[in-house]
Structure formats: structure tokens, C-alpha cells
Amino acid sequence: MTTTAPRTTASRVARDHVTAALPTMEALRGEADRLAVWGVDLADRMLAGARLLAGGNGGSAAEAQHLTAELVGRFDGDRRAFSAICLHGDTSALTAIGNDYGFEEVFARQVTAHGAPGDVLVLLSTSGTSRNLLRAAETAHGRGMTVWALTGAGPNPLADAADDAVTLPGRGANVQEAHLVAIHAFCRVFDARVRDRIGASR
Known part of the structure; x- marks a missing residue:
């Protein structure tokens, strides 16, 4: 199959999905x-010894695990583990x-068990209504x-319960896709701040 093949029902479905993601991504840019x-805030906290906790359900659980992996491992080059x-x-x-x-608990x-004053909890949900979150x-x-939340369209209960929230319009799958981009942007800033702080302290 080549890229010049006639559009089929399947190709239209794929194109529609990608097209539907664009308004969500535009909202994320804002x-x-x-x-x-x-x-920046998380980098300053974690350099002072704070911890990040993250949670979500289903696909959002995968996004939460992606976030913690970037911090314990690395994102933009080698650095200490957090x-x-x-x-x-x-x-x-x-x-x-x-x-x-x-399940609510x-x-x-x-x-x-794990949280302490000054720590950050990041919660991800496309609906913003999950009782366990x-x-x-x-x-x-x-x-x-x-508490920071990444959710679907607001207002919603989780965004209201958080100290700050990114709320994005769109279908659940498109919101989850945008959440991954948000996590990467967030981690890129985090790593840049860590590099700046460590360099300034030398």
C-alpha cells in the first residue's frame, strides 16, 4: 500500500482521528x-528533597507512569535521579x-503512606470525575x-479539587495524546531548570 492509494473507510477514520487531535493540541499550546x-516549581522542590506522586486510571495510568519514569530516569540528558x-x-x-x-481508596x-508536606501530586484524567483521584x-x-491535574474539558471536579489544572477540550483519546505532549514539555522545562540550578551552584 502506498500513500497515493485511494481513500478507504479505514483511511478516513485515521484521518478524522488525527484531525480531531488538532484543536486539542492548539488548546495545549495555550x-x-x-x-x-x-x-520550574517542581525542579526547585525536588532539588530541595521533595517527591512527586502521580496517578490515573487506564490510559491515564500509563501517562502517569511515563511521567515518573522520566523523573527517576532521565529526559534531556544525564542528571541525578529524582x-x-x-x-x-x-x-x-x-x-x-x-x-x-x-477502589476509591x-x-x-x-x-x-508516601506523601509529605511540600510534595507534589499529579493526577491525570480525561473525564475529571474519577472518585479515586x-x-x-x-x-x-x-x-x-x-495537587496539579491534567484533565479533559473543564470545569470538572478534579480540576476544581486541584491547586492548578490544565483542562483540554476534545475526545478522550485525543486528550490523552495531548497529555503526553504536556508531560514532555513539563519534563523539558524541569530538566532545563535542574541544569541551570546545578550550574549556578558550582
Whole structure:
């Protein structure tokens, strides 16, 4: 099959999906300054010893794990590792908490265990209505943490529960795709800030 093949129903579906992502990505471009503030703030906190926790459900769980991997590993070149925990990553804890306390508590219980004042909790949701994420945000605030949310269109309960939020219009799949771009932009700012701070301290 070549790129000059006649458009089929399948090719139209693919084109429609890509086209639908464009308004969502345009809305994300308008949030670049907010993501820059988050990246700088998180770098300053983590250089001082803070930790990041992240959570989501389904595809958003994968995005949350992508974020923590970039911080524990590396993004824009070699640097020190930072403490970041994805709250669905420990399946034994997740299933034990769900079994003993209910699915609404699977993230909140871990926030209680791992979170401390000054830490950051990042929550991702296309709907912005997931009860387990709302409980996590509530618990984080009770522990003196800062909560940032990446969600679909606002207003929504999770964006309202967060200290700050990026809310994006569009279908769920397109919002998740934009969330990955947001994470990468956020991490790029984070790494640049770390390099600037470390260079300035030498």
C-alpha cells in the first residue's frame, strides 16, 4: 500500500482521528506558560528533597507512569535521579487496598503512606470525575501537598479539587495524546531548570 492509494473507510477514520487531535493540541499550546511554571516549581522542590506522586486510571495510568519514569530516569540528558512514584505501579499494594478499603481508596491510601508536606501530586484524567483521584487530591491537601491535574474539558471536579489544572477540550483519546505532549514539555522545562540550578551552584 502506498500513500497515493485511494481513500478507504479505514483511511478516513485515521484521518478524522488525527484531525480531531488538532484543536486539542492548539488548546495545549495555550497552556505552555502554565506547564513552564510547573516544571520550574517542581525542579526547585525536588532539588530541595521533595517527591512527586502521580496517578490515573487506564490510559491515564500509563501517562502517569511515563511521567515518573522520566523523573527517576532521565529526559534531556544525564542528571541525578529524582524520587517519583506512580501510584498504580505496585500491583500488590493496589489490589490489597482495593480489596480491603475499596477502589476509591487505592490512591489515597498510598498518598497517606508516601506523601509529605511540600510534595507534589499529579493526577491525570480525561473525564475529571474519577472518585479515586478525587479522594487522592483530598488526601494530598490534608498532608500539605500541592495537587496539579491534567484533565479533559473543564470545569470538572478534579480540576476544581486541584491547586492548578490544565483542562483540554476534545475526545478522550485525543486528550490523552495531548497529555503526553504536556508531560514532555513539563519534563523539558524541569530538566532545563535542574541544569541551570546545578550550574549556578558550582
